Amino acid sequence: MKPLLPALAGVLTLVTPVLSWAQSSECAAPASVCFTGQGGAMELILSGMPAAVLVDGDADPAVRRVAADLARDLERVSGQDAVLATGKAGVEGPVVIVGVAGHAGMIDDLARAGLIDLSAIEGEWEAFSITVVDNPWPDVPAALVIAGSDRRGAVFGTYDLAEDIGVSPWHYFADVPVVQRDDVSITAGTRDDRPVVKYRGLFINDEDPALGSWAREKFGGVNADMYEHVFELLLRLKGNYIWPAMWGKSLYGDDPRSGQMADDMGIVVGMSHHEPLMRAHVEWERHGEGAWNYSTNPEGLQEFWREGMERAKDFDKVVTIGMRGDGDEAMSEDTAIDLLEQVVADQREIIADVTGEPASETPQVWALYKEVQDYYDQGMSVPDDVTLLFADDNWGQNRRLPTKDLDRTGGFGVYYHFDYVGAPRSYKWTNTNQIEKTWQQMDLAWRRGVEDVWIVNVGDIKPMEFPLDFFLTHAWDPEEMTPDAVASFPAEWAAETFGPAHAEAIGALVTRYSRYAARRKPELIDAGTWPIGTIQGNSLTRGELGMYLDQWQALVADMEAVKEVLDEDQLSAWYQLVEYPILSMANIYELYHAVAWNRALAAADDPRANYFADQAEAAFARDAALAEAYHLLEDGKWNHMMAQANIGFEDWRGPDQDMMPEVIRVAGDTPASVRFSGTVERADMLIDATDFDRAVPGGDLEWSAIANLGQFGSGAMIATPQGQPATTVEDGMRLEYDIDLESAGDIVVGVRLSPTLDTIGEEGVRLGISLDDGPVEVLNLDLIPHCCGPERQEQVDWDAAVRDNGFTLTAEFDDLSAGAHTIKLWRLDDNIVIEHLRIETK
Template sequence: MHARWLGVGSLVFLCGALAGEARACATPVSVCDHPGAGAFALIEAGRPAPVVVEPQADPALRYAADDFAADLQRVSGQAAERRTAPGTGMPVIAGVLGHSHLIDTLASQGKLDVSGLAGTWEGYRQSVVERPFPGVPRALVVVGADRRGAVYGLYDLSAKIGVSPWYWFADVPVARRRAVYLTAGTHADQPEVKYRGFFINDEAPALSSWAGKHFGGLNADMYARVFELLLRLKGNTLWPAMWPPHAFHDDDPRNTALADARGVVMGTSHHEPLMRAHDEWHRHTGDGITGGAWDYARNGKHLRAFWRGGLERMMAKGDGRGYESLVTVGMRGDGDEAMAEGTAIPLLQGIVADQRRLIAEVTGRPASETPQVWALYKEVQDYYDHGMTVPDDVTLLFSDDNWGQIRRLPSGHEARAGGFGVYYHFDYVGAPRNYKWINTTQVEKTWQQMDLAWQRGARQLWMVNVGDIKPLEFPLDFFMAQAWRPAAMTPQALAGYPEAFARQSFGPAQARAIGELLTRYAQLAAQRKPELLDADTFPLGKADGEVLDGGAFGARVADWDALMARMQAVRAQVPAAQQSAYFQLVEHPISAFANLYHLYYAVAWNRRLAARGDARANAFADEAEAAYARDAALTARYHALEGGKWDGMMTQQHIGYTSWQQPDVQAMPPVRHVVGVATVPPRFGAPVVDAGGIEAVRYQRAVNRAGLAWQAIAHLGAGEGAMVALPQGRPPTTVADGVRLEYDIDLDAAGDRTAMLTLSPTLDTTGGTTLRVGVSLDDGPVQVLADTLVPAPTQTTTAAQRDWNRAVIENRRVLRAVFPGVAAGKHVLKVWRLDDNVVLERVALQ
């Protein structure tokens, strides 16, 4: 036998399903509804195979085996027998190489090929084995290189037979099947990023309200669901909720033990050192340790004692190794604020040296044997760029700018034993505005940035901030799939992912249509986050005469209305059993976001007309009030789903922002009624907004040189897609290299012209501040345009702050080059690749 390596974790199943049953039946250990030569009957005549895990197996594997047996029952309708020995018949046998008598016996007898598996990180193999034991004609053997490898091998089978990782967290129903066969052979897989996980953050009021109502708090009963989801997504690391008053290890003593028993690596967020939740510093203040100034220079003794307690708790498992953890080192100011810059670098270096001494003392091993991470978040990255040294075995965790643009990545000379990682955001509290309510992430942008990270060598830890988990199901699913096998998440796999996700969630009938809804929703949502909307966000058109011109605002509303109509048409085709999941994953985000646009659009017209004494303002006041009521009704409907299962999860304030911070209480935006009755009801002309120019993907010629090739990334940005030179992560090129795109343009008049390049906002990840792109006309000289964008996520009013604010608010950059005295007629506009990480969405010559 030999191992056959396939795609990206559960993406193997998802995208394989798109190819149809015939292709699936031809690949090793793939799902068929009919038996073939040497196939394993996982479910036959409605009866599932027994599941065998030895009694001495690691608890993580026993938990996963229980879940897998339950999944077999969900699919077949009958309970799957749990065994500790093979017995008779055709069982599923799961174990860890070197820790399972059954697995090791099969390997020693040559019946199970485990070559190359030992020592791999979280690798697994699924093999159909003939006559493995007396009385057993055939078995499906799942072997892991370690405990999580075996766990992933079982959960991968669950995904293959149609149990979505979101079966509980999004109520995705499981289709019943009377027959499931797995083709003969061996399927093998393992991750390419070592630590992969998410951060539950900004969890009040939504997740905390929901957990309080249903579990009594953020306790082990709630986290059991989170751990299962994380592992089903093939993640392994969790940063738990930490907004006051939450502290994972201190809130419920069961949390720590359950995480380890499930096989989850626990960490703490970027500003919580040595396994301590920040809120713990403000608890138990009578113990003589906690409380006081969060200031190492003045209160180092107490801080060291506080951190020692976190490490001692980590080691309390009593096996000499402790609970599996990824320890955060370093320090930020109290409340996740910056430290004093003048003394920060030497102070931080001293703090980390002291923390590592504590790690060595408490664990009884060199600090280098305990996995550690130092998050270079916000100003801490500046310290690193200015010469701050970091111990070689510590993982350096770079961050994005909190809005999806990675700030810094390793360069070729920065190789280190601890490796590098990325902390990314789907949720954020801070300038220029919080975004916490609903999904606003394009997976295409996530792919572009994280593919860049992978190509540049950030491969040790990928961590994403997901707020309350819901309603970020789709982008989280994608992030974890890309983290499992980044090299396999090609642009083609990316393009197929929305449909594949929809197929796993809703089956094949509406998969393409639902995938298109998910994609279009994300495009519209990313253009302006809902917390940034108000009555002044976009301009209205003219209000002269009977017909009102909606202008740019009206065009946005029309886009959302078109999406609503498509969503409702698809909903009518979705079976009743899938309506709850459809509402959570598709209908609610589209309906709620579209309604928000209607609310502010009506407020905008009301204020404009009321200021003129135009009685038509009253109709818009009524519409605004109706939209505000619809928002509350959508929330109530969400909370009533599944008998109130999600009550509390949509309590996040999202209307009425006046600063970066959320309003304390959500309130209806003020509207005015005027005296009189409108003699002419409001009527609109068709809103037309001409974006101008050419979609970047509609080039005439792409010149690929210097080992680079232009690739259209479908749907990235606001239009049809964007152009990226692949592979990413390569050094700058010159005009002489000739890597360029060419666009044919016919001008009807002579004169001065301005070339405009619309880019997705990105940052110079090499440690500089500028990204360059070239533009030329015909055979003329190349003008080098420099996009200087510096993250400044504070409340300052500097030019850099305003520039960055505008970029992240509008989610685009426009660069201009002037060409004087251009003749009428045919021309070629050329865009030249100079620096990496420049993403071209649109070109124009005006």
């Protein structure tokens, strides 16, 4: 039996993950990197001298390039040049051989001699095998063979090794330093790996004024010179698929080198959800003739699309089909399904004509974005080989997942968002994404059969480094990304980025930041967002906003303590990945806390208003100073990258530049300081969802606590495995919470849920609630995004749900006796995420 807890208690509770890298002994796994000098079968670096890198001279350009990158990476780690050769002649000492099985003479010779076994990767998609071979040739005591089942398999295996020896995928895009080592060895044996999701990628979007201005200054435009770094990052993260920047830009049209470079490096290029047949939207403005209307201008559009396919016909690609309105707008209200089916049929005829093969031989996606999903729901038919690309609601909640045609050859994908321009507010400035939320939604998608395309809108790439790293790691092997692995990920990421010494502390900082930042996106915060407290004569009491500010200030202090123990060469990456996000978001809370108190005190003609006016103006100036410090890093390498406006939003578009909130000054002397005498007490109470007394499973389902999911307490509760059909009360799956009421009366129980959506096309997601042995009441979370279902929009406020990143459903229980009672929450529908219970006496 437990008493009820004060509201917001436990918001600072952290679940310390058990780190897999700390559990396992170093150098234990086959063909793994060892820094201790013990148990190594092959010396990759010995006394500062790196092994040579060998690649066949006629290898695919992507393979030759990654071999050259490995030689550079070995140089970064060893401090000495690594030999890069296109044959074994004259090479002595240990070597690394990179190639594609069946297309690499040196590797194929070793396979024929029985020195390596490649059967585990034969015929697979992007698989790789890494094997240590003793004495493969005279004067070569050992070889490390990296064999790919195809060209990208060889690329991923090579970059996998590079990451293991200490070269971060973020060595360029976040200036993560490389630790130099005199000795690196590889253990004996073989290991192999391959991806689960076929196409895994990112979408650069909303890229002005930040990335666009940066690219124009540093590279002369969003061109091949810029994309070279982006493509390398994507491949090092084991991604293979990109939707290129499209705000007034064309990857193929702006720089003819970009398309060729993408293909040479092994990148699969697609176009966004509203850019059919490899044509960027801006190209219609530049070259299109007539209206973007298939009813009136089919010939003009067909010619435009044919030119796009002709230009990209020799490149590795996934072709977007279908059609939206001009400029990513909805099609007209009278758009008929049969017209869109004709669009798709004609587009596929163009694809077949240009490629000389059946259209089914060219990978295609049809993006079910916004109103396009309605066409799918209404029965629009597309060919079986086309991948159906579902979308979230632009705020991290999947709108729909597969319920039919589950065996279609084209399969399914999801288009997800870490960045967005649209209602209720655009959010472009900083990372406000929790990896735990991303995991919950993408694990759900995978378990529902989505394993052909995972692509995420990352805006400018920076500052989405952490969630992007997680997203692509998850996509590589969703089954391995268990709840425990999610909990361990921040510290493991920190260990790879900043070293193991402070990894747990850094991982905890990043996790706390993500939870606090996800409470509300900064573009949605102003002086009136949360209660600020009360004025009682000379006494001020802190409210909810003040408590949140305290959390941010405590996080800043903890961050600065870790910074003190870092090495000098880590501080640039630290500022980009940890310090700037924490300082800048804490400053937003300080700004609006000061503005709110300034206005409240000015209304009372209290001179303390002037103190808060000064604080607000200082915070506004500090926001610009923090961005300027970012832009000065690495001799100005990242100038413009933090140029997105983030203060002064009044509508979904936002201002072109930061706008200082209005403050009011009153007559009287400004005090040197202002003190708060306490915190406003709340009448209601909270129970953390993970603080249950009993978790009763049902069938093959069980309850799982997902650490750090949500904004309060230690995490949230979900039913696992996800993706399962509805259950009933008779199945008995429930959570039980024992409470003790001090007095008799009525209570209202609010169940705070993450704002998940109905992904199966019903009418919401349901949760049962009961008290003691009473009847079960069904609570329905029926959130309808702006994009669809206007007739149901007024039932539940989707705007409020995404603004608050949560929604509370309530149930009332009357005439209760004092003493012990039990609240029961019943699993009915999938995709319910329970964060906490709030109990209020009536």
